[in-house]
Amino acid sequence: MHGHEHGAGHHHHAHGLDVVARAEALCRDRDLQFTRLRRDVLETVAAAQGPLGAYDIAERLSVPGRRVAAVSVYRALDFLTELGLVHRIASRNAFVSCAHEHGAGEGLVFLICRTCGGIGETTAPEIEAGLGRALDRAGFKPASRIVEVEGECGACRERTG
Amino acid sequence: MHGHEHGAGHHHHAHGLDVVARAEALCRDRDLQFTRLRRDVLETVAAAQGPLGAYDIAERLSVPGRRVAAVSVYRALDFLTELGLVHRIASRNAFVSCAHEHGAGEGLVFLICRTCGGIGETTAPEIEAGLGRALDRAGFKPASRIVEVEGECGACRERTG
DNA sequence: GCGCCGTATGTTACAGTGTATCAGCCTATA
């Protein structure tokens, strides 16, 4: 699993350009700065096969003569995450890029493959109603939610049986 | 929210004894050792109001003359997590104790309160079917899942309006 | 131009999280 899946397995191979284009449009619309560092970080994450840690990103962006500190990467990641261009995988402390829009009530689910280490996405709108009822029962007012499933992705199941 | 909620807000105040008793029974059944360190770690987590980090636990267990290293705490937490006596909150890198059994298909959900910092639990069995369908659509074979919701718990909503 | 201010970035330092490795200890069992 080296891309992201949407819905019933809609693959986005090499979507680096997609997400960068979306970033440009978003920043233009909202009068935000799509700076070089932010672009570099986004391109690096988008080009990666799997999730990247902040220090991985910093290392890949650092060349002799231009060293990128991890703290700068974190700031760029915060910015990109805020815009929904990048997602944080809490159970891995790592980040993936995301080329498609996400709306509320969509039921975003992250799929973490134990075999190839890749991150997929799918949506399960059905779970929103049930989760909403459960939260009502518990008297809990939600603000944000994460759903992460660890297992084996389709590609690895085919490969290894 | 300084305990855990189960189902429609079933509270377990001061359940430290419950979970320790359950740990003893589990270890007896499975021929596992419920050592002093493991007991201490479990009691510390159970007695805490909110989630504890591994280093917090190590600090609380360290007294002059007996220093508990974080690495030992991690091993004990791994052991306890494996038995379902302790849960890890991925979005906080912290741990909470859990006095009740969990079965598959139960739809365990962690409720993280932004106001009081407490962790609650509830179950949403309804989401299992929907999530299962979504995973089928994506061709993904699940092994474990985490659902964490951040927001405001019932107690804090009453207190602050 | 000049100063002012807000945003972005650089730099350093530090706190927190987690793992690897090796050594010692304790206990059960032969």
Place this chain on the structure above:
DNA sequence: TATAGGCTGATACACTGTAACATACGGCGC
């Protein structure tokens, strides 16, 4: 007693994340 396996201690290290402060750059009013 000897041995093997599980538990713990201790040290070191890598990774993750934040705080604090300095600097740079660009727009804006004067």
